[in-house]
Every structure is written in C-alpha cells, then in structure tokens.
Amino acid sequence: MRIRRSLIDLDDLTPRELAYVFERTEQFEAAPPGALLDGFGCVNMFFEESTRTFTSFNLAELRLGAAVVNLAPRDLSLATKGETLEDTALTLGALGVSIIVVRHHEPGFPQRVALAFDGHVVNAGDGVHAHPTQALLDIYTLLEEFGELKGRSVGIVGDVLHSRVAHSTIRGLQRLGAAVVLIGPECFLPHDYADEGITIERDFDGVLPQLDAIVLLRIQRERFVEMPITDEEYVSGYRLDERRLAQLRSEAIVMHPGPYNRGMELDDSVLEFAGWRYLKQVHHGVGIRMAVLDFLVNGRR
Numbered sequence: 001m002r003i004r005r006s007l008i009d010l011d012d013l014t015p016r017e018l019a020y021v022f023e024r025t026e027q028f029e030a031a032p033p034g035a036l037l038d039g040f041g042c043v044n045m046f047f048e049e050s051t052r053t054f055t056s057f058n059l060a061e062l063r064l065g066a067a068v069v070n071l072a073p074r075d076l077s078l079a080t081k082g083e084t085l086e087d088t089a090l091t092l093g094a095l096g097v098s099i100i101v102v103r104h105h106e107p108g109f110p111q112r113v114a115l116a117f118d119g120h121v122v123n124a125g126d127g128v129h130a131h132p133t134q135a136l137l138d139i140y141t142l143l144e145e146f147g148e149l150k151g152r153s154v155g156i157v158g159d160v161l162h163s164r165v166a167h168s169t170i171r172g173l174q175r176l177g178a179a180v181v182l183i184g185p186e187c188f189l190p191h192d193y194a195d196e197g198i199t200i201e202r203d204f205d206g207v208l209p210q211l212d213a214i215v216l217l218r219i220q221r222e223r224f225v226e227m228p229i230t231d232e233e234y235v236s237g238y239r240l241d242e243r244r245l246a247q248l249r250s251e252a253i254v255m256h257p258g259p260y261n262r263g264m265e266l267d268d269s270v271l272e273f274a275g276w277r278y279l280k281q282v283h284h285g286v287g288i289r290m291a292v293l294d295f296l297v298n299g300r301r
C-alpha cells in the first residue's frame, strides 16, 4: 500500500488512484463512512474567498470525524508578525495538525507548504495554477453521466488562460481519453494550449453540435488588470444562451465550476436547461473531498 502525502495537482494521482478516489466517492455518497479521520487535526487556510470549496472541505472533514480549525489570513501570525510560511507549517505540525487544506492567490504556495509540513497538504486552488479537487468533482460528474470519457467531446469555454480549474480539468480529461475542445478568444485562449487530444476553436456556434458536454468558465477578472475585449464582444461570441442551447445534441450536458456570472458566460435559460449539471457538481464536492482526505491519510483499503 502506498500512502500519498499531498494533492497539489491531478498529476499526483496515478490512474489507479484516480479510479480509487472515484470509487470511494460513490461509496461515501451512498452511506456515511464513519470517523475515518478520528483524532486527526485539520486546518483550512483560505487566503482567498471561497463558498463551494471552503464549505465542502469543512463538511467533508467533519463527516470524517476530524478536528477542524479554520484559519483566515487575519488569524495567522504569518500575515502580520513576520513568521515565515515554513515556520508556520512547522508550528502547526508541532500542534498535532495532520492535514492542511490551503487556497492562495500565489501559484506554487501549496507546494511550499507541502515541502515544509510533516503531514498532508491539499491544494484548494493556487492562483491560475491548479484546483485539483474541483477538477476531480467535475470529472466525476462527467463519468456519472457518460460512464467513460473515451470518445466523448468536452468543450471548455471562455477564460482558460486564468482558470486554475480549467488547467487541472484539461489534464484529467486528457488522461481519461476525452477529446478536449477549448473554445474562446485568443486573449483568453492562446494558441499554445493545443496539444495531443486538445484542439482550439474560436467559433463557438460552429462547434456546438459536436459536443457531449460543455464546461463554462467565469471570466477571472480578479486575475488581470484590464478586460482585453469588451463585455459585448465576449457575450456575442461566447455566452451560452437559448439560441445556442438549441444547437446542442439532445443528450448534451452543461457544467460550470462556479461561481457563475449571469449575463456573461450564460443567461438564465441555461439554469432551466434539462442538461444543466451545476448543482450535481456542487453536491459531489463533499464526497470527492471526503474521498481525497481519506485516501491521503489512510491510503487504499
């Protein structure tokens, strides 16, 4: 049995481990697993706002029986008293903390915590780099829908450049054999995203009938200074609306990692669409995070 220490991005999981996390998610959603993290101290350090990820990690930890401490930036001596991140990690370890879940605007921050901390670290989103547990729950939602992803076409639409979710999800979809179609204007989707199994499309309307699933992305305005195209240009080219929904295959689904901005990447008709899967994604967030935490701490059973 191999015990993984940390989850910084999806590459940290082998294909078997990925399958195991999904299997455990299904089990944990079907029946409460009991106190698999009884006696383990767990600190959630969120340096950025979060509704979905923060709440679902808390629920997952509590359902597994962990002792949970939430540290906001203002609670940390790191922020105002000159303590280094490395010394903070050592200190939490000495206090008996076994798991740190961390979100930070700086890419690579969770990796730095993992190098300094004698325990398990889970990346809850680091800048534009990665958001592995969101990617896992998105892929789990797709697998639940389609059984397997080989031969399926998944379109990811919008601000790919600044989306850590997209960066992790693309890697996961590539590994599972899906055809990934990235869709967006060049300012949000540079040419060099093209790769094996990944194509780039600028014409959203043209590609709509080919897609089995669409993952819409929010424009990550907090990650750049000036909007590189006008809102009107973006909406005209890339907003999913009633007219575009009508061009989709009858069995196609639409997803969004959240938070979504009504009027920009989607309009209200998407929220009424039979294939809209956002709430399923959110629901799976707790099971996925329980499965990840159990796997990191207890390994495969």
Ligand code: CP
Binding pocket: 049, 050, 051, 052, 053, 054, 125, 131, 134, 257, 258, 259
């Ligand atoms: N999807 C996601 O990471 O949402 P939050 O920022 O609300 O956690």
